[in-house]
Amino acid sequence: MTADFLLSRYPYILIALLFGIGLYGMTVKRNLMKKVIGMTIFQTSIYLFFIQGATKQGATIPVLDPEMGSSPELYINPLPQVIVLTAIVVGVAITGVALSLILVLHRRYGTLDEVELLRRMRESA
Amino acid sequence: MSQIPALIPTSLLLASLVALLVGLKSHRAAHLIALAGAVVAFVCSLLGLQAVIQGDGEAIRYAMGAWVPPIGIEFVLDSLAAYMVTLITFIGVMVLIYAPRSLAFETPGRQGMVYPSMTLVLAGLVGMCLTGDVFNLYVFLEIAALAAYALLAIGDRGAPVATLRYLLFGAVGGGFYLLGVAYLYFAAGTVNMADLSMRLPELMESQAVIVAAVLMVVGLGVKMALFPFHLWLPDVYTNAPSVSAGLIAPIMTKVSAYAIIRLFLDVFPPGFFTESLPIATTIGWVSAAGIVFGSVLAIAQHDYRRMLAYSSVGQLGYIGLGIGLANPLGMIGGLLHILNHALMKGLLFMIGGAVRLRFGTTKIPEYVGVGRAMPWTMVAFTVGVLAMVGIPPTAGFFSKWYLLLGAADAGAWIWFAVIIVSSLLSAIYFFRVVEMIYRDPETDSAVADHEPREAGEAPASMFWPITIMATAVMAVGIFNVLIVSALLERIVAPLGG
Amino acid sequence: MMDLLLDNRALVAILVSALAAVAVALTGEKRRNLRESWTVLAALAKFGIVFSMVPGVLAGERYEVNLLQISPGLELALKVDPAGILFAMSASFLWILTSFYAFGYMRGGGEHKQTRFFAWLAVCLSATIGICFSANLLTFVLFYEILSVATYPLVIHAGSEKAYRIGRQYLVYAITAGIALVAGTVLIQNAAGTLDFVAGGFLEAEMGTGLLWAVFVCFFIGFGVKAGVMPIHSWLPNAMIAPTPVSALLHAVAVVKAGVFGFVRLVGYTFGPDLMGAIGAAAVLAVFAGGTILLASFIALTKDDLKARLAYSTVGHLSYIVLGVALLAPQAMLGAAFHMVTHAAMKITLFFCAGAIYIHTGKKKVSQLDGIGHQMPLTLTAFGVGAVGLAGVPLVGGFISKWYLAAGAIDAGALVFLGVLLVSGILNAAYLLPIVTRAFFRRSPDHVKLDEASALMTVPIALTMVLSILLGVFPDAIFRFFSLSEAIVASVTGVTFGAMP
Known part of the structure; x- marks a missing residue:
């Protein structure tokens, strides 16, 4: 019974695992680069959740194929795909800005240790 | 008239794009284009506001690209949205008029990139308020946030550190919100707000909807810097250029508060946030804690901007309290405080920039002599302080008035006491600055004089926005009934009479 | 145009000094005679407008002005009634005298920042008249808070480290009081749904004793701070660091009486005497006031600094009025109302004298005043009149108000408070009269030549002295203060007094 449950839900368990790993990296790690890596994993887990939620057994990509007909059973719901596509774009932009900030920080301070950076920032203020 | 919901963000987006291209060559031209875009958006907002008020709160709807909802995205200008976009574009115009002289001093050589970012922030924020689609709201949220990161990172030496921390907090907040949208979509099958409000009443008991609500509110709470998610905020405001702080502090966090209010009032069924x-x-409760925490820490600050930042943590709590009270008077207080606090905080950050331009400092103990050098700016400052403390007839008094009435109505006596005590605390930390400004080294041996870098009042391009904002703080207080009866009472109608 | 001004006289009376403040600020230090003339014009105009409404008010007319809504269903509204006009009359009349006195004082002492001083003084007067004429609690609170804030620049006028420290203390007290007032107002609005003052009160016992007590405590803090009720009085003696005209007009008349006036509005027009008595709040108020009267009188005995002694005397006398209101007996209320005027006239005389002595001879301490009566006989005579008046000697105003207070205490069956009044009368004499005897009956080589302060100061001193005596001999002459006091009592309690004493 438990095994069945786990088997049928295994994608969600993996997604939850990713979500946890991402949050862990963002909150616990002191190195800002690792935090950004955590952030990317965190975001990816949400994309996957969206996609997984919209999967349908035996259905295909949502592009109308004249040979298959137009029965909605045969196609995956396109809306989550569109949403995730947009979200990925947003996520990439965030990662880009984060990386450029990291570059500036590394040039300016020579370290990416958050505690050290905060200390120096508050000293200079 | 029906195109207004689309015109407001479009004019800002367009101005941003053109300003970006032009900004590579000339930051002056970029400034003019950005300002023009903001003015157009402001005028459109005013027209929309007028139309909504005359139409008795009837919403103006616009389907983007003629794709009719639920397939397409619709933009909705109702009372709440009109209220918010008018505020956002007004602050935008003021800060854009104010910006050039301050930027030339604080971030020389980088102005060209600031103007497109500013209009992009504005576009994102008005988009959040206008969109009728919970996922589209996420997109605009991140657009505004991304542009804001750019604006904040160009500040003092430590600014990128603070900004990166803000970015990480923001990403978590955005992620939680997006996850909430996913749950909501899987439960209700739509992301259109109007559709959701029709389908959700049947799903009051659904676990997925409850999870969705919690995730979305937590996500927006992080973006709003609701206690205890405020940790990013003080460092960010302390290191940001005056222009960025003047734009972002008044409206950015407020729009996240708006999003929570929108979910509460219009998307989720009545009573869902209070009963289910x-x-x-x-x-x-977290807001009440934030009010006390922010006010107490603000007392300990020596940097003017950092003091304002902690004050913001407290003041955002007032808006949260308005949501928490969940009765019409309390919500009116919270909504009115969105407007009041935006005007007051914008005013105070702009004055901080003007003092920095003339005196080269943001340290409160070095403000001695400012009152003599910039008398009229300091009159505006005093108005801002009186409003922050809540002295009638300034705007700040009336939001507290409605909040207190709401708290008394709900019998929430601890919150009642929190509002009372925090007014006293804010008097302490703000009057400290007033005192410093008007101290006179000639009669007072305890302070040293500070010679200004440049003599005189702030330049006209900074002085007039400050004056207008100070006037607005007074006017909104005296004429608050007009706003309350034309807009706010209609907005809080879902809470019942 | 003229009709418009006449119909809205209550508003014009408030605005005229606010306009003067702007004119003063814009005229500036360089043209100081022009600047001074704005103050004089506004003071005369304000008094004239207020005075012109007295006959109408006595005839039962209530001048009303409704400005605009400031909260749904709540208007910023003015209404001139006997209580309001009594306070407005005394404040605006004394402002005229204080203005001239202040010109002499500020010039004689070579004070700095005179423009700022006169501008804020004018703003304070606007707020005070606003308090007088407020038709509801919210309007009252609004002007009360403006008065609190506008007094701050006058308290820190000296600009010294000590002045700022005292200014901080003043602000904490004033803001706390203001917030307590707002809290109380919110509670009333929530429970009663109205804030309009009604003679005889508008609160109902059905609102629940707990709530009514909460409201009372809020207002006790809100008004008690300004009225100097112990134990929340300590800002007042410290605020004497302000220039003497401020101590005289604001800290003996306008600001502190605003707190006392608040108690009048609270007992007479919000709770109503019956409800105050029924829930027992009046007794508590009376006990605090009685304690303050005695304690303040004892403390005044120990003070060598002349202004500090007068300040504690003020603390005590303010509580006479509070006590008179709290006793709830019509006669006591009449005495309290009349004491608002007589104490103002007498105490301002004393402060004017103290200021004249300080500016002219540099002396601040009681122990330095030996023989000064030979140098400044007029000033010290005026001081003597004020002193015997405060002690309650007949033929000076203080006697009449104390008479009615005592009669009210007997009426109310509160013989303890009769004792308090008698003891404090003796203490008043004990801390004020030695100053006069010292000044005239001792000799000092410093003060032999006749040498008064400038006419700008002595003439106002003489006038306030005459006013103090006038109030004692013909209490209803010219200004109709006694009739106004009777009208207050009649409207609140329904009791009318027949002939005059």
């Missing part, structure tokens, strides 16, 4: 799950009450 004590979401509103929880927001109220």
Whole structure:
């Protein structure tokens, strides 16, 4: 019974695992680069959740194929795909800005240790 | 008239794009284009506001690209949205008029990139307020946030550190919100707000909907810097250029508060935030904690901007309390405080920039002599302080008035006491600055004089926006009934009479 | 145009000094005679406008002005009634005298920042008249808070480290009081749904004793701070660091009486005497006031600094009025109302004298005043009149108000408070009269030549002295203060007094 449950839900368990790993990296790690890596994993887990939620057994990509007909059973719901596509774009932009900030920080301070950076920032203020 | 919901963000987006291209060559031209875009958006907002008020709150709807909802995205200008976009574009115009002289001093050589970012922030924020689609709201949220990161990172030496921390917090907040949208979509099958409000009443008991509500509110709470998610905020405001702080502090966090209010009032069924799950009450309690925490820490600050930042943590709590009270008077207080606090905080950050331009400092103990050098700016400052403390007839008094009435109505006596005590605390930390400004080294041996870098009042391009904002703080207080009866009472109608 | 001004006289009376403040600020230090003339014009105009409404008010007319809504269903509204006009009359009349006195004082002492001083003084007067004429609690609170804030620049006028420290203390007290007032107002609005003052009160016992007590405590803090009720009085003696005209007009008349006036509005027009008595709040108020009267009188005995002694005397006398209101007996209320005027006239005389002595001879301490009566006989005579008046000697105003207070205490069956009044009368004499005897009956080589302060100061001193005596001999002459006091009592309690004493 438990095994069945786990088997049928295994994608969600993996997604939850990713979500946890991402949050862990963002909150616990002191190195800002690792935090950004955590952030990317965190975001990816949400994309996957969206996609997984919209999967349908035996259905295909949502592009109308004249040979298959137009029965909605045969196609995956396109809306989550569109949403995730947009979200990925947003996520990439965030990662880009984060990386450029990291570059500036590394040039300016020579370290990416958050505690050290905060200390120096508050000293200079 | 029906195109207004689309015109407001479009003019800002367009101005941003053109300003970006032009900004590579000339930051002056970029400034003019950005300002023009903001003015057009402001005028459109005013027209929309007028139309909504005359139409008795009837919303103006616009389907983007003629794709009719639920397939397409619709933009909705109703009372709440009109209220918010008018505020956002007004602050935008003021800060854009104010910006050039301050930027030339604080961030020389980088102005060209600032103007497109500013209009992009504005576009994102008005988009959040206008969109009728919970996922589209996420997109605009991140657009505004991304542009804001750019604006904040160009500040003092430590600014990128603070900004990166803000970015990480923001990403978590955005992620939680997006996850909430996913749950909501899987439960209700739509992301259109109007559709959701029709389908959700049947799903009051659904676990997925409850999870969705919690995730979305937590996500927006992080973006709003609701206690205890405020950790990013003080460092960010302390290191940001005056222009960025003047734009972002008044409106950015408020729009996230708006999003929570929108979910509360218009998307989720009436009573969902109060009965199915004590979401509103929880927001109220953390806000009350934030009010006390922010006010106490603000007393200990020596940097003017850092003091304002902690004050913001406290003031955002007032808005949260308004949500938490979940009765019409309390919500009116919270909504009115969105407007009042935006005007007051914008005013105070702009004055901080003007003092920095003339005196080269943001340290409160070095403000001695400012009152003599810039008398009229300091009159405006005093107005801002009186409003922050809540002295009638300034705007700040009336939001507290409605909040107190709401708290008394709900019998929430601890929150009542929190509002009372925090007014006293804010008097302490703000009058400290007033005192410093008007101290005179000639009669007072305890302070040293500070010679200004440049003599005189702030330049006209900074002085007039400050004056207008100070006037607005007074006017909104005296004429608050006009706003309350034309807009706010209609907005809080879902809470019942 | 003229009709418009006449119909809205209550508003014009408030605005005229606010306009003067702007004119003063814009005229500036360089043209100081022009600047001074704005103050004089506004003071005369304000008094004239207020005075012109007295006959109408006595005839039962209530001048009303409704400005605009400031909260749904709540208007910023003015209404001139006997209580309001009594306070407005005394404040605006004394402002005229204080203005001239202040010109002499500020010039004689070579004070700095005179423009700022006169501008804020004018703003304070606007707020005070606003308090007088407020038709509801919210309007009252609004002007009360403006008065609190506008007094701050006058308290820190000296600009010294000590002045700022005292200014901080003043602000904490004033803001706390203001917030307590707002809290109380919110509670009333929530429970009663109205804030309009009604003679005889508008609160109902059905609102629940707990709530009514909460409201009372809020207002006790809100008004008690300004009225100097112990134990929340300590800002007042410290605020004497302000220039003497401020101590005289604001800290003996306008600001502190605003707190006392608040108690009048609270007992007479919000709770109503019956409800105050029924829930027992009046007794508590009376006990605090009685304690303050005695304690303040004892403390005044120990003070060598002349202004500090007068300040504690003020603390005590303010509580006479509070006590008179709290006793709830019509006669006591009449005495309290009349004491608002007589104490103002007498105490301002004393402060004017103290200021004249300080500016002219540099002396601040009682122990330095030996023989000064030979140098400044007029000033010290005026001081003597004020002193015997405060002690309650007949033929000076203080006697009449104390008479009615005592009669009210007997009426109310509160013989303890009769004792308090008698003891404090003796203490008043004990801390004020030695100053006069010292000044005239001792000799000092410093003060032999006749040498008064400038006419700008002595003439106002003489006038306030005459006013103090006038109030004692013909209490209803010219200004109709006694009739106004009777009208207050009649409207609140329904009791009318027949002939005059």
